[in-house]
Every structure is written in C-alpha cells, then in structure tokens.
Amino acid sequence: MGRAEAGIYAIAWSHGAMHAYLVLLPALAPLIKAEVGGYALLGALISLVFLFYGWGSLPVGLMADRSRKKLMIALSMLLCGVSSILIGLAHSLPLLGASLILLGLGASLYHPPGYAAMALYTSEMRGRYMGIQGLGGLIGMALSYITATSLGAVIGWRATFLLWGLIGVATGLLDLLIIVEPESKTQGERHREWISLSIGLRRLIVVFAIIILSGALWSGVSSFLLACVNEVKGVQLLLAGGLSTISYTVGSLAQFIGGELSDKKGRRIVILTGFAAYSILLFALTKAPRSLPIILLLLILLGFSFYVTQSPINALLGDISPRRTIGATYGFNFAVKYGIGSFTPALAGYLTARYSMDYAFYLFSLLSLAAFLLSLLIREER
Template identity: 30%
Template sequence: MERSYGRAFLPIITSAHLANDFYMMILPPLLPLLISTLKLSYFLAGILISLMLGASFVASPLVGYLADAKRCRRSVLSLGFLIYGLGTFSLGLIDTSVELALICVLLGVAQAAYHPQAVTLISASSKGSEGKALGIHGVGGSLGHFVAPLAVGYLFSTLDLRSGLAFLGLLAILIGATLRLILREPEVFKAGKLAKTFTLNLVLLTVVSSLRDVVYRSFTSFLPSFFVAQGRMLLAAGALTSLMLVVGSVAQPLGGWLSDRFGRKAMFNASLALLTLSLLGFSAFKGVWRLAFLPLIGFGVFLTFPVALIYASELAGGGGAGAPVGFMFGTSQLIASMGPALMGWTIDAYGFEASFYLMVGAALAAFVSSLTLPKRNAAA
C-alpha cells in the first residue's frame, strides 16, 4: 500500500477520519434545536441517540467481516459517507419524532462503515508502528469531534435548519465519492472464520471500551443541552463543549505512541483513572471552575481511542482486522447506547448534576474493568 500511496496515505485517511467523526457528532449539538422543535423530553432525546448507537452495533461486525471477505473495504467506507449524506439531508425534512428515529437508525448504519475498514487499511501500511499510525489517524477524528459543535453552532446561527442540513448532506456525498476514487484495496488481511474472532480477551476489551463509551457518548450528547439550559446560546454551548473535544488531537497520537512503548493495558489503566478523577472534579465544582476539568475529561477518553482499535485486532483469533474491530466497535456502541437514554431519564427526574455523578460511576467501572485486560498483546 505504501508503494501505491507514498507518504500521502496517512494524510488522506486522517482527513477521512475527520469527516467521518464530524458527521458522527452533528446530532448532539443539534439536540437543543430538535428538542425545542419536536417537543422532546431529555429521556426521549436520549432514546434517539441510543437508537443510533444500537443500529451501529447491529451493522458493525457484519459489515467489517463482509468487507474483509469480499475485499470491498474502500467501497464500504465510501458508502458510509453516502448514507451520512442522505441521513443528514433528511434531517431537514422531518416533522415528527418517528421520522427522526428512522434517520437515527440510518446514521447508525453509516457509523458502522468507517472504523473497521480504516484499521485494516492503516495496519496494511504501518507494520510495526500501528499504534503510532492510528494515533496520528486519531487526530483527524478528534478534529472532527472538535469542529462539529462549533460548525453546527455557527451554521445554524446563520442559516435555517433545512438549508444548513442540505449543505452538510451534499458535502458528505461528495466526500464519499472522492474517497471511492482515491483509496485502493489492500492486498493483505483475508477474512478468517468469524467464530474464531471472538476471543475472551477481545470480549474483555470490548467491555472496557463499552463502559468508556457510555461515559463519552452520554456526556457529550447532553453537554451542549446543559450549557443551553444554563442560558447560553447554541454557538457558546458548542464552543464550551469543544473544550473537551479539542484535546483529542494531542491525546490520540500520544496514546498510540505510549501504547507502543509501554503496552496497551497500561494506557487503558492510566487514562481511565484520569477520566474518573476529572469527571469527579467536574461534578463536584460549580461555575467557571468546572470548565477546567473538561480538557482533562477529553484526555481521559481520547488517549485510548486508537489503542482500542489496534488492541482489538491484536487480541482476535486470526484473520482480518475488520471483524474484530467491527465487533468491538459495534458492541461498544450497543452498550454505550444505553447511556444517553439513562442519562436523559436522570436529567428529567433529578437534574443535570445527578446525571454527572452517574457518569463518575460509569468511569470508575471502566477503570476497574481495565485491570482485567491482558498485559501482552496476544489472542487468548
């Protein structure tokens, strides 16, 4: 693959990651508008986020395995952007929560198309330095997470909802078409038997990643709504949310590099301890002081994003990376999908402050679970 791309491959796939994670994150900053327009409760809004993540769970392992087996990874990856485009464009046409639910399912399927294929492409081009390469690749994802709330806040402060979503939808389709033209299929990583993929260590990693993602998905889903409920404008709420997300551009390459040197388990242990303590600080402090903990929360989450992907491919029982990464990523989405609904219900019943302590408990559970991960990067 390196002979085909030269040094251009990593910038290309990192840019694709930026675009993918941007579209993964456009719904949370839109929630305040959708809640107001469709008269949704926080619980129902959380259910809709959960539905999107659940759809990703159903699609991810199957899509990853089939992309390996049929050697159509670039087509699957590009198709995800087409689905993002259709779903985003359709968001501007809805009038009911049922229509919104259908679009959430569509967006969840789109989420399933990128990460398993990207890990395979990167692993084929970065032998011996997969953690470092995935960390650099993670910078794109972090920038996508960071840009999304800012762009949504700015776009919908200058355009009406339908026009803004139409623009974003057409942009996603254009990105998908471009990637289909410039990406190439790797010659390696044939799919193994699907049943052999699911080792005990892969399941343990999936549990840890899932608990981390419960915190991340729940917290970021309602953080913009929390700031809006405090009286801030949508643009300001997006900017404050980005305080947590921007650090991923440093944390992901750092986490990948450190995991190559000190081991995947050590990175999970350290980052999840940081996540637990920083969430506790955010929950305990009030006012402007709590904002100082947002970058630390971001570090606690993002340090292990690239680590989890390469760790999953290492802990599998053989074959391509698509199926194990799809299983880990998709199952994490399923378990994480319970978080926004539970956090939304907690907000409705007890308020935002109680929901933040709920996230502290989930982060602590993730840290304790990470202690069971294997020290060696091997299947078992």
C-alpha cells in the same frame, strides 16, 4: 505525499466526518428539543442512532474481510451525507426517526473497514496509525460542534444538517479516488496470527468489557456535554460550542499521544491512567462553579483523559487479532461498543428529566471507574 499516504489521511478524515454526523444531533440539542418534545424523547432518538450504528458494525465486520474496504468507506460517507440531508428536510417525527436510522446504518459501515485498513497498513507502528485515525475522528467532532452551534444559531439546525450532508457526499466521492486498498498477507503471516490469537483470547473478555464501557461513555458524554455546559453551567450556546470544540481538539491530540505512548510504554498503563482521571473529572464537573476558566480547564482535561485511552484500546485489538479476520474483530468491537453502549443517552435523558443533569454525569463517572477497575486485569505480551 504518495498516494498510499494520502489514502491514510483520507481514511482518517472520513472517520472525522462520520463522527461529525453522530454529534450534530447532540450539538444542536438545545435548538431541537422543543420541536421533538424535550430531552427524554431527544435522548431516545439519539440512542436510536447509536443502536443501529453499533449493532450494524457486526455484519459489516464480516463483510469487511470479504469486500473492498475503500468501497465500504466511501459508501459510508455517501449514506451519512444523504441521511443528513433527509434529517434537514424531515418535518414529521416518523420521517425524522427513519432518517436517523439511515444515519446510524451509514455510520456503521465505516469502523470495521476503516480500522481494518489502518491495522493492515502496519504492525510495528500500529499505535501511531490508530492515533492518526483517532486524530481524524476528533477533528471531525470538533468541527461539528463549532459549526453546529455557530451555524445553527444563524441559519437553523435544519440548514446545518443540509450543509453537512453535502460534505458527506463529496467525501465519499473523494474516497473512491484516493484510498489505496491494503494488501493481503502471506500464508506464513497467517500461521503466526493464529498463534497470536490463541494468546489474545485470554484477554478478550476483559478487553471487550472495557470496550463496552468506553462506548457507553462516548455516546453518553458526547450527547450531554454541550447541554450541561450550556444549561447547567450557564454558558451561552455559541460559547459552549466553542468550549466543547476545544475539548475535542485536545482529545484529537490525545489520540495521537496515546497511540505513541502505547507503542513505547505499553497499552495497559495508558488505559489505566486515562480512565482513572476521566472518572474523577466527570464527577468534578458536577461540582464545578459557574466559572468560565474552571469549565474550560475541566473540558480540556476531560477531552485528554478519555481520548488518550482510545488508540491503545484499538491497537490492543489489532495485537490480538489475526489479520485475515481483522475486519470481523473490529466489527464485533464496534457492535458491542456502541450497540450495548447505545443505552446511555436514553438512560441519561431519563435521569435528567427525572432528577437533574448532574445525575447523568454521576452515571458517567461510575462507568469510567468500572472501566479503570477492569483495566487492572489487562495482561500484555510485549
């Protein structure tokens, strides 16, 4: 394996580590809720992380076009690691809140330079590279769920955060050694990119509306899925963590498959199919009996149907963005995706406290239906 290829996998693993931190809090929610005062406040704390994580991507995107991308990726890992350690040590609500804000800021440093670097490495196989990127992200989430629930039940949620903090620091140091900075482009390529942008602007409103809904779905479902399986469906916590891990493992494969299919069949059809299935499956989860095989099947299908859409969406953004400003494009992408989408955990927490957790999943199903309807408007130049 050459250094450039090793750098690609380092970027993908860093993506996984970053997402691992974002799901640690939801994964450990059944253990943390009593200490912070219930799901309403816990949902607000989770939204706080996503708020800074999402909107922090906007200035980071501008920085990514002017700074070394590998340094920003490494700094993201270091800040995530340090903040995770602080969360594990926090014994007051203000300190916990401040540590979660730092975690959100650290996570916000990853996406614009990480996705810009991947998009700059290739144009012919952009869907595949986005699939590798997504594969890393979902593997990290899967590892986070299984380690959080297994370790959390044995050593407690604080020690689990401390352990993941050390992983983040180590990952940041390795990134500095392994990642290769992508090359700049020629003037001729820049001219062609501006022509591409003039075409892509016609699709931006639709694409970014879909992105906002996708972010709302990700932050909401990832925050409440394990709690739903554990508390509503009656699955023991450790087993619920294992089932969630299976869902995200399937999702990691779906990221790669979605990227490959979008290179060959087009972005639109993959996105449409995924969101349609996801809406139906989210609603079906609320009606499913307390049957372990049925819950397992639903989680597998949920993981595949949502994450098969993600690589095509990210590749579509690369298709319509000039490469010299691609960091800003991805920065705006993740700002609106997770910044505006950050409201979902708080709203889902309110619906759960006021009515039941089923109502949170009704909301998620409607959001996916809206994403499907908007995807009908996508027009591709292939």
